[in-house]
Amino acid sequence: MGNPMKIRATAKDGVTEVKILMQHEMETGLRKEADGTLVPAWFITEVKAQYQGRTVLDGQFGQSISKNPYLLFRFKGGAVGEKIAVSWVDNKGDSRTDEATIAA
C-alpha cells in the first residue's frame, strides 16, 4: 500500500474544488543509476475521485508526471461535510485510497 495523500476539498457556489497531493516516486523507466543500470518504471497509471458513489474524476497518468504529483480539479455539486474519496493505481498494481471531508 502506498503512502497517504493530502486531500483538501472546499465547496463554494455549487462547485467543489479538490486539491490532491500524492506521494509517489513516478519513475519513468528511462532513468539510469550512476552504474548504468536502468531504474525500473514505477508510476501511477490511474487516478479516480468518487463523491457519494459517483465518479467525478477518472484520469490516466503516465511517465511524464513528476514525482509527488499535485492535482487540482473542480466538480459541480458537493456539499460541505460530505466526503470525497480519491484513489490511485500504479503500474505495479499497488494502490491507495484516501478520503477528505469537504470544507466551506
Added chain:
Amino acid sequence: MNTNQIHKAMMVLALSTSFAAVAADSAVTDSDRIEQYREMISDGNPAEFDEMRGEELWKKAAGPNKVSLEQCDLGKGAGVVKGAYSELPKYFKDTKKVQDLESRLLTCMTTLQGFTEDEITAKPFASSKKPSDISSLATYVVGQSKGIKMAVSTKHPKVKESYEIGKRIFNYRAGPYDFACSTCHATSGVRIRMQDLPNMRSSKKDAQIAYTGWPAYRVSQGLTRSFQWRLNDCFRQQRFPEPKFASEATIALTTFLAVNANGAEYVGPGLKR
C-alpha cells in the same frame, strides 16, 4: 542531480505558465515564471510529507535509551517546538555553545536518545534512496514557526561573536576560483542561469526572503532539504572543502544570515526549483 526530474519539473513549469504567457507581454521573465509555478503548487508542497515524517519521529521512542524527543529543549524550554525556529541560533548553557536547529537536534538525539554523533553525522542529508531523520525532524520543527517573525537575539556575547565570525566567513575569499559567499550573494539583481542570486549582505529584503524560505522541497531533486544542506551545497558551488555537519563555521554563517532576516515572518518549509 537527476536531469530527468528537472525536465519533468520544467515541463510542468511550461504547461502551467503557457496561458499566462499568452496574456502577458514579453516582459515576463524566467524568474516570474518560476514564481508563478511556485505559487501554483504552494498549497500542495510535498515538504508537508517530510513535516509529517518528522513529527512522527519527534514523538517516537528511539535510540538506545528508547525515548522520544519530546523533552528536547530547542531554546524555549523542554518540549517547546512552537516558535523555536524563529529564535535560532541561540546560546545554550548545557553545551556552552551557540547552536542552530540541526546542531541542537543532534545534541538531543545524542544526550536524550543515546545515538552517537557519528551515526547521525555520517549521512545527515536525505538521498533518493534514504530519507534523513535529522532532516525530517528539522522540517517538522520549522513548520511550527510558520507565520512567526524571525527574532534572533545577539545580546549574548557568544551569539554576537558567532554573527561576526559568520560575517567574516561570508566575505572570505579563497579556493581555486577565489570565491567568497559574497562573490555570488552581495550584488542585487544578478543571477546564475535562471536562479536569482539574493543579495544577503546589503539587501534586508533579499536576506529575509532567502532565509525564511528554507528548509525547502527541491522539485528538481524530489527531496526536502535542510538549511545545513543549503550551506553545504553553497560551499560546494564555491569549490571549498565540504564543511563538517553542524560545525562552528556553518552555525556562524547561519547566525549571520538568520540575524539579517530578523523581522520577517518565517514562511517555510518552502519550495524551490
